[in-house]
Amino acid sequence: MxxxxxxxxxxxxxLTACTSDDPNFNDNQDRSYxxxxxxxxxxxxxxxxxxxxxxxxxxxxxxxxxxxxxSTQYPEESRYNVxxxxxxxxxxxxxxxxxxxxxxxxxxxxxxxxxxxxxxxxxxxxxxxxxxxxxxxxxxxxxxxxxxxxxxxxxxxxxxxxxxxxxxxxxxxxxxxxxxxxxxxxxxxxxxxxxxxxDVAGWRLFGNSLKVKLGINLADVNPGLAQSTIESAVADGVILTNDQNVTFNYAPTAPIYNPIYAQLVASNRNDYVASETIVNRMNDLSDPRRTVYFQERGGEYVGGVNGGSNDYFEFSAPGVLFEAPDLPGVLFEATEVNFYLAEAAARGYSVGGTAEEYYEAAITASFDFWGVDGVEAYLAQPEVAYATADGDWKQKIGIQEWIALFNRPFEGWNEWRRLDVPSLEPATGAVAAADGAVPxxxxxxxxxxxxxxxxxxxxxxxxxxxxxxxxxxxxxx
The missing domain is CATH 1.25.40.390 (Serine Threonine Protein Phosphatase 5, Tetratricopeptide repeat)
Known part of the structure; x- marks a missing residue:
């Protein structure tokens, strides 16, 4: 077909292309129908x-x-020029x-x-x-x-x-x-x-997890539908552990290697460094995932200016792990779903656990996914522990979700827009079309x-x- x-x-x-009276005009013998x-x-x-x-x-x-x-030498897109x-x-x-x-x-x-x-x-x-x-x-x-x-x-x-x-x-x-x-x-x-x-059972978990995602996005505008959607999905089973993640397994060689590798390695370019916003936050929390997310510069993790023309060799580059051609691409993961359920529980939905339990499960799944030790000590920090971290549930969940979704740009952007956490200043030199704000x-x-x-x-x-x-x-x- x-x-x-x-x-x-x-x-x-x-439909507006050239035509011909020849009945075989469109019969390309070299293509497969x-x-x-x-x-x-x-x-x-x-x-x-x-x-x-x-x-x-x-x-x-x-x-x-x-x-x-x-960005480094080409900052226009980081200034919201689309x-x-x-x-x-x-x-x-x-x-x-x-x-x-x-x-x-x-x-x-x-x-x-x-x-x-x-x-x-x-x-x-x-x-x-x-x-x-x-x-x-x-x-x-x-x-x-x-x-x-x-x-x-x-x-x-x-x-x-x-x-x-x-x-x-x-x-x-x-x-x-x-x-x-x-x-x-x-x-x-x-x-x-x-x-x-x-795997049909895996697709059932995927479908129900997608229901949770749709439902949580509706929570502020259609709370009744949000709650019923999420609760029915949880009752039927959702992704809760990393062995249930939905990933695209890239190959170690061309042409099906990870597109991050294509940009970081195969392109022979140095276009990206870590943002000062996330580096500074993770430095404040002594977050062990820095060892995976970033490379050190002079023994430190240093982020570049958002919207600036940053010197690649002055600021932390993305971590070495992201240079692997066969790093899987993630479409759904346990970290994500556990954070959604932490929020659902905080909103009073019946999802089989408390906000704190799902919050801790989400962070633990993130550490496990990246192969990083020290989650117990991290969770015990007053700035991280659900009971003592600053702010209401949106602030507590939003900050940790933002950090954990580092390699999930669509989802990170979604959750930042929805929860308004963290507070982000627009990039230096942002285009006028951005109206003085992050898009x-x-x-x-x-x-x-x-x-x-x-x-x-x-x-x-x-x-x-x-x-x-x-x-x-x-x-x-």
Missing amino acids: KKIFYTTSVLLLL DVAAETLLANAQRELADQSTTPDVNLNPFRFYVQYLA VTRNISNNLWNNLYRDVLGNLESAKEVIVADEALDEATRANELAIIEIIEVYTFQLLVDTFGDIPYSEALNPLNVLPKYDDDATIYPALITRLDAALTDLDEGAGTFTSGDILLGG VRLTYAINEQTVNNTNWQAASTAIGGNRLSTHIFWDVE
Whole structure:
């Protein structure tokens, strides 16, 4: 089956391309129309992992926004310039075209495959649904209102934008249906599922953990749905330990090595140093994870200025571990889920444990994931212990969650926007378009303004302006 590209601009170009009266004009004998669902699934998972993992400033500037990394000789993206490199276009196209487009094509192949029994077909379609929901959430959380209900119809080249607040409940409904369809006793993918190897039980944990993530994002705007979503997910089982993490296992050699390695090593460039914001905080806490996150400079951990042109050899570079070509890319992990549940417990939800228990489990899982000792002593520090750390539950959880999500830029940015912890000052030299603040969304893809202008304009008006400072619906403070 032909791979379909769903990005509106690409479709419009295809529909307005040159034509010919020759009936064989479009019959390219060198291409393959028959692509296995497993291949399409693997391609989608690879693209999703790459987009979520890479520090490439053309694709993923969020480590700058949440002040995990600072730039060296090319500071524009750390100053929130998203236009020069068309960052929004790149991210938009990668998720719509390369992830969702491949997944939709895989669905078509599975539906048309007469050799599949119905239970296997249901499992495979449910797995794809879970990844699609994950991807749509990334898009909503990045842009706000997005094409959703009409987005994946190849016959509609100008899809409308849906209200972001209405997309979340629809995603939860889809997840519930997919989880209902999963059958651990039935067949599933025997290849192509790079994330979980066709492990249906693992996909159930992934799907329920994604429900928790959706629910916790709704907590300040739709608390009833948030609570019911989270409690039902926990009752059915979520990711709580590192052996249940959902990771993309990169290869030690090209072309499938980790994109962090591509930027730190293979590029022969020195574009990133640690941000002073996170280094100073971790120094204050004597956090043992510094030995993994960063390299010492002169026997110390020293962070660069956010938005500055920092000397690579003066400030701490990212840790040596991140130079490994086969470092796994993480899409869901125990640290993340335990922090969500700590917050849920603090809000009074019934999730099988207390806020303190999940808080400590989250930090412990982070230490274990990075292979760092000393978690007991760390948790015993008055500045870290849940009972004595500064602030309310948002402050306690938010600071530790921000530190633990160091290599999860999308999630770190989400949690900073939602909890407003830590307090971040905008980068030095921030562009005027940032309105004097750290960005809380990306502006829409420029291609959408050109090709899908009427719907783009309606969406821009609906969200309160297509600006970096416009809040996503769940970001209420």
